[in-house]
Amino acid sequence: MNQKVLFMLLITALVMASCSRGPVPIEYGSDECHHCSMVIMDDQYAAEIVLKTGKAYKFDAIECMVRYMDKDPLVKDDALLFLITDHDHPGELINAGTGYVLHSKDLPSPMGMFLTGFSSEQAAKEAQNVHGGNMYSWDELLASFGGLSMEDAP
Amino acid sequence: MFRFDYKIAGSMVLSCLLLISVAAGADTLSVSPDSRFSSIQDAVNHARSGDVIFVQHATYHEGNILIDKKLNLTGIEYPEIYPGDTAEGFVVIADSVVIRGFQISDVARSYLKDRAGIRINDCRHCLIENNRLIRTFFGIYLKNARGCIIRDNEIEGVPGDEASTGNAIHLWYSKDITVERNTARGHRDGIYLEFVENSHVENNFSENNIRYGLHFMFSNNDDYRYNTFRKNGAGVAVMYSRNIIMENNVFEQNRGSSSYGLLLKDILDGQIRFNHFIENTIGIYADGSNRILYEFNEFRENGWALKILGSCSDNTITQNNFTGNTFDVMTNSKTSMNTFTGNYWSHYSGYDLDRDGVGDVPYRPVRLFSYIVGNVPSSILLLRSFFVELLNYAEQITPAVTPAFLEDRSPRMKIIKP
Numbered sequence: 001m002n003q004k005v006l007f008m009l010l011i012t013a014l015v016m017a018s019c020s021r022g023p024v025p026i027e028y029g030s031d032e033c034h035h036c037s038m039v040i041m042d043d044q045y046a047a048e049i050v051l052k053t054g055k056a057y058k059f060d061a062i063e064c065m066v067r068y069m070d071k072d073p074l075v076k077d078d079a080l081l082f083l084i085t086d087h088d089h090p091g092e093l094i095n096a097g098t099g100y101v102l103h104s105k106d107l108p109s110p111m112g113m114f115l116t117g118f119s120s121e122q123a124a125k126e127a128q129n130v131h132g133g134n135m136y137s138w139d140e141l142l143a144s145f146g147g148l149s150m151e152d153a154p
Numbered sequence: 155m156f157r158f159d160y161k162i163a164g165s166m167v168l169s170c171l172l173l174i175s176v177a178a179g180a181d182t183l184s185v186s187p188d189s190r191f192s193s194i195q196d197a198v199n200h201a202r203s204g205d206v207i208f209v210q211h212a213t214y215h216e217g218n219i220l221i222d223k224k225l226n227l228t229g230i231e232y233p234e235i236y237p238g239d240t241a242e243g244f245v246v247i248a249d250s251v252v253i254r255g256f257q258i259s260d261v262a263r264s265y266l267k268d269r270a271g272i273r274i275n276d277c278r279h280c281l282i283e284n285n286r287l288i289r290t291f292f293g294i295y296l297k298n299a300r301g302c303i304i305r306d307n308e309i310e311g312v313p314g315d316e317a318s319t320g321n322a323i324h325l326w327y328s329k330d331i332t333v334e335r336n337t338a339r340g341h342r343d344g345i346y347l348e349f350v351e352n353s354h355v356e357n358n359f360s361e362n363n364i365r366y367g368l369h370f371m372f373s374n375n376d377d378y379r380y381n382t383f384r385k386n387g388a389g390v391a392v393m394y395s396r397n398i399i400m401e402n403n404v405f406e407q408n409r410g411s412s413s414y415g416l417l418l419k420d421i422l423d424g425q426i427r428f429n430h431f432i433e434n435t436i437g438i439y440a441d442g443s444n445r446i447l448y449e450f451n452e453f454r455e456n457g458w459a460l461k462i463l464g465s466c467s468d469n470t471i472t473q474n475n476f477t478g479n480t481f482d483v484m485t486n487s488k489t490s491m492n493t494f495t496g497n498y499w500s501h502y503s504g505y506d507l508d509r510d511g512v513g514d515v516p517y518r519p520v521r522l523f524s525y526i527v528g529n530v531p532s533s534i535l536l537l538r539s540f541f542v543e544l545l546n547y548a549e550q551i552t553p554a555v556t557p558a559f560l561e562d563r564s565p566r567m568k569i570i571k572p
Contacts, residue, residue: 029364029387032412037419037441039365039387041342044265093543108326112348112372112394 021085023048023093024056035064035071036111043091045109045116050081062101063113066145082138084117086129096138099123104133105153114153115141172211185233186210194227194235196221203248209233209256217241223248229255232286237261243271243290249278253285261290270295270324271309274302276430282307292320293341299328311340311363321346322363325353333358343369344386347376366391366417367408370398378403383415389434391417397454398424406432414439415456418443427448428572437479440466449473450572457522458484467491473485473570476500476519480537483519483560484528494519498566506567517565519558522549 034057047065082096118124191197216236243258258271271290287293293309305323309322322338331353338344344360354379360367367383377399381388389405405415415434431437437456453459459479464487504513
């Protein structure tokens with residue numbers, strides 16, 4: 001009896017686990033960027049959109065994710081999560097909405113826009129003190145992305 | 155009668171002056187563990203601009219060797235340099251520096267800095283030749299350089315740890331660079347160019363790199379010729395660039411579920427001529443690439459010779475040989491804005507009754523089944539089945555799904571000899 005309950009619990013847990021929608025880990029060195037089709041290599045700059053279906057679009061850089069959002073505006077309705085990488089913790093995806101992005105000539109991101117993600121305003125400020133450049137919240141970045149030029153980062 | 159010859163006299167004076175200047179200007183310093191200079195940096199600090207430093211064969215545990223004046227550093231029988239866990243090898247910040255004949259090993263990975271075996275920062279006319287870079291994070295790294303030559307270097311990455319390795323030769327914001335006769339293995343990209351103009355990549359060998367053998371990003375007016383790209387994640391990627399000339403290269407055995415010989419993404423005005431695409435999953439994958447001339451290339455035994463997406467237009471594909479590919483051309487669009495003419499297709503089965511060397515009926519290189527495979531990849535299982543052959547045949551006669559306008563109206567009957 002007890003064993004049966006345990007078994008059922010295990011099955012339920014498994015089913016729940018396979019249904020959970022959340023960040024999908026990026027396989028560095030084999031996953032391709034959904035926008036630019038490059039293989040994602042750098043675990044300090046990757047980004048990801050998780051859809052409500054649980055499917056994930058992976059990107060090699062923040063700029064690729066923003067450009068893709070531009071190309072496919074409807075993705076905002078289907079998206080559950082927008083994730084960027086915390087530069088201080090390579091390989092760790094964080095919520096883009098609560099993160100901060102530094103635009104600095106010192107930190108070249110994979111697709112030439114010099115955008116680097118940080119988990120907090122504090123962390124981004126510390127990096128700004130070292131590397132210079134301008135700091136954006138996620139919404140600010142989306143609003144001003146079109147005005148950022150590729151080669152003239154501050 | 156004696157006649158004063160100004161020419162001879164002038165050249166004699168000039169050569170005397172030259173001799174004096176050589177004698178006065180350039181000293182030769184020697185570095186070895188038991189001589190006056192036991193470290194390379196020590197010799198560099200004591201040298202004057204224009205001097206030559208010979209480094210004798212030995213093991214040197216020193217890193218971040220800063221070259222801040224015009225020097226010629228020549229290693230005798232590959233002196234071995236180990237920079238340690240937190241340093242780079244050579245850092246060059248002066249013009250006209252020569253680094254020749256060194257072996258630099260074990261430059262560790264860093265998250266904060268792109269550490270390199272040999273780094274050139276903001277300078278001109280440097281020559282980096284005949285070095286060996288073994289297990290370096292980045293091999294040779296040029297930042298804001300002009301007129302430099304990188305040749306005959308051997309760069310070997312960390313085996314089995316490619317995902318955390320940098321590029322073998324990395325060029326960033328540079329101009330007029332020549333990269334020739336280098337060997338790059340086991341890195342992220344063999345040769346990487348970002349914001350690089352007017353540069354030449356020739357006769358290099360790039361193998362077993364995890365991402366690309368050669369990679370152009372935001373780089374214009376460059377060319378690459380006579381290189382071989384074998385067994386990389388993908389052979390060459392040309393992205394967001396203009397006017398890239400690609401000639402006489404070999405792209406072979408770049409295999410994997412979505413691997414390419416050549417990946418073209420958002421490029422304009424290139425030329426792809428006299429190349430060989432052999433045994434790749436996809437020979438050329440073109441997305442958003444316009445006004446490109448494909449001429450005299452050989453596509454042999456690839457899964458797909460050419461995948462040209464609907465986002466490509468005004469390309470000309472002419473006088474190429476397509477032999478023994480599983481699929482010749484694949485596209486995702488029903489219209490074609492590209493010109494296919496005068497190619498040789500080994501799958502062509504038409505006649506040439508008037509014997510002018512050109513087939514009498516057009517050849518449609520897109521097969522129905524390649525469409526199905528595009529949508530349902532696992533259907534590749536049915537590739538050689540009778541039913542699929544029947545479907546392809548029916549589609550050839552009355553195209554319903556495949557683009558009717560994507561056709562070669564003058565397919566050649568014989569292999570074209572360029």
